[in-house]
Amino acid sequence: MRHKYILLLLFSVFSSLLYAQDNTVELSVKGGNNMALGNFVALSIDANTVPCKSFSLKGGLQYNFSSDFVAEVRPAYFYDLPKMRLSVEALVHYQPLNNIHNVAAGGGFGLRTRYLWATLGYYHRSITSGKSRFCEPFNLYYEFGVNVLPSVEICDLMFSISNSRIFDLERHYQPSLIVDCMLYPIEKWGVVLGACYKPAGMFNLSSDYYQFYANIGVCYKW
Amino acid sequence: MLQMVRFNFGVALLLLLLCGCDKVDFKGFVMPTGDVVNSRFEQSFDLHSGTPVACIDAEESYVFYVCTDPHVSDEAKNLKAFAKELCNDDDASLGVVLGDCIDKRGAMPLYLDAVTYDAKEQRYDTPIFSVIGNHDLFFSSWNDFRELIGPSVYWFEVSHSAGKDVFITLDSASGTHGSKQLAWLRDFLSAHRKAYRHCVVLTHTNFFYTDNTQLCSGNLPMEETMMLLDLFGKHNVTLCLQGHDHHREDLMFNGVRYTIIGTIRDEAEHPEYLCISLSSKGAEYEWKLLE
Known part of the structure; x- marks a missing residue:
């Protein structure tokens, strides 16, 4: 079952690269530690394409050497206003771990300006194992971020809080704190650096460390 | 202005x-409001030295009582009623409180008083085991819990004519079990599960996000949830009893019965507890409401 899901999700993203005119592909390696897996290393590839006017497709695949694959796709329709971009997006997320399969699907709205961006949406999660299936009732996903260097052409520095960073879709009370830096020393090539801290139990008012990782990667635009 | x-x-x-x-x-x-979960795990093992905290003799088919979230503040009316019912039941071998024992700074002695044997009102000195919940950590209350109640991670056995059952008590009060506790749990189940007839896991934070009654109250992170669901299914855990959500839920997943018990706190509209009869045939539930 898992291969069907993964292939379907990836095919939809990467096939659009062939037709689109504004593409970004990012290869990245992630290293960190969390309470469930201990130390981990993960490789990921994700793409962002605009195959036709006002339509974008974002998604990719991550392989964690300590657990398993995660695949995610987000097609979006966007509308540009003078100082902002509004978008409506759908989300499909799939994460197997041994015998347990976590599938989530939903949709949301996005707003992006030079300095700020926000995404807010709803998703539905289903956890299955063999014939057992559990459906969660209601989940919000969100991301709120700020780009502190919007006027520097070769560098972006962004801080965000999110429960839905790509490959890491959590319940609404499980946010992560993220810092991302993108450098573009050469016209089409970029370097991606980032770090993410995820606490547990924040809304239980007894928070504790859960996860930290750093990632480094390269991206290519054409 | x-x-x-x-x-x-x-x-x-x-x-x-x-x-x-x-x-x-x-x-x-x-x-963190006090010691982090990995530290509490280490302190717990210092307290019980890696051995079961109790071994209870029972019949092949025996009964145990479970309640959760009493949130003891100024009085513990419902918790005392629970203890009285339990300690006057001829068939009951033990009782469990699944965390959030207190709701106020310094209320741990009042909680302890409510679950301590009272010879005037109770016929049997039936043991009551406590699980730590997130409210039991507020204001560095872990120190009180450790000194008055004991460890937060431990296990005990019930001996009967058909062998032994094991009850594993976990510390999920911080919304994660922590790397040390998870590693120990994996090793414990791999090494010892087959030696027991039934394995019952007692923990505070519910694994399944079942409803929105407590919109902001958190469960475990997804990766940890999936890892535990896989682990419990693989090792044929019989029951996983949880609290935290304040609302009853009972479901089977991957061969394991996950039950969330509703709150027994004094202010609850329908305070409840659960009587479980455990035998070689399996587990039978009887839900009981307090007036």
């Missing part, structure tokens, strides 16, 4: 973060 409102709001927020009130420890939103 706006500046004054902003200033007052800022000062109030800062004071709440620094001091909290007597019930809710806002500091826990941004930082």
Whole structure:
């Protein structure tokens, strides 16, 4: 079952690269530690394409050497206003771990300006194992971020809080704190650096460390 | 005017973060309220030296009582009623409180009093085991819990004519079990599960996000949830009993019965507890409501 899901999700993203005119592909390696897996290393590839006017497709695949694959796709329709971009997006997320399969699907709205961006949406999660299936009732996903260097052409520095960073879709009370830096020393090539801290139990008012990782990667635009 | 409102709001927020009130420890939103879960795990093992905290003799088919979230504040009416029912039941071998024992700074002695044997009102000195919950950590209450109740991670056995059952008590009060406890749990189940007829896991934070009755109250992170669901299914855990959500839920997943028991707190509309009969045939539930 898992291969069907993964292939379907990836095919939809990467096939659009062939037709689109504004593409970004990012290869990245992630290293960190969390309470469930201990130390981990993960490789990921994700793409962002605009195959036709006002339509974008974002998604990719991550392989964690300590657990398993995660695949995610987000097609979006966007509308540009003078100082902002509004978008409506759908989300499909799939994460197997041994015998347990976590599938989530939903949709949301996005707003992006030079300095700020926000995404807010709803998703539905289903956890299955063999014939057992559990459906969660209601989940919000969100991301709120700020780009502190919007006027520097070769560098972006962004801080965000999110429960839905790509490959890491959590319940609404499980946010992560993220810092991302993108450098573009050469016209089409970029370097991606980032770090993410995820606490547990924040809304239980007894928070504790859960996860930290750093990632480094390269991206290519054409 | 706006500046004054902003200033007052800022000062109030800062004071709440620094001091909290007597019930809710806002500091826990941004930082641990005391020792972190890995440290509590180590202290627990120092307390019981890696051995079962009790071995209870019972019949092949025996009964145990479970309640959760009493949130003892100024009195413990429902918890005392639970203890009285339990300790006057000829068939009951043990009782369990699945965490959030207290709801107020310094209320642990009152909780302890409610679950301690009272010879005037109770016929049997039936043991009651306590699980730690997130409210039991507020205002560094872990120190009280450790000194008055004992470890937060431990296990005990029930011996009967068909062998032994094991009850594993976990510390999920911080919304994660922590790397050390998870590693120990994996090793324990791999090494010892086959030696027992039934394996019952007792923990506070519910694994399944079942409803929105407590919109902001958190469960475990997804990866940890999936890992535990896989682990419990693989090792044929019989029951996983949980609290935290305050609302009853009972479901089977991957061969394991996951049950959330509703709260027994005094202010609850329908305070309840659960009587479980455990035998070689499996587990049978009888839900009981307190008046």
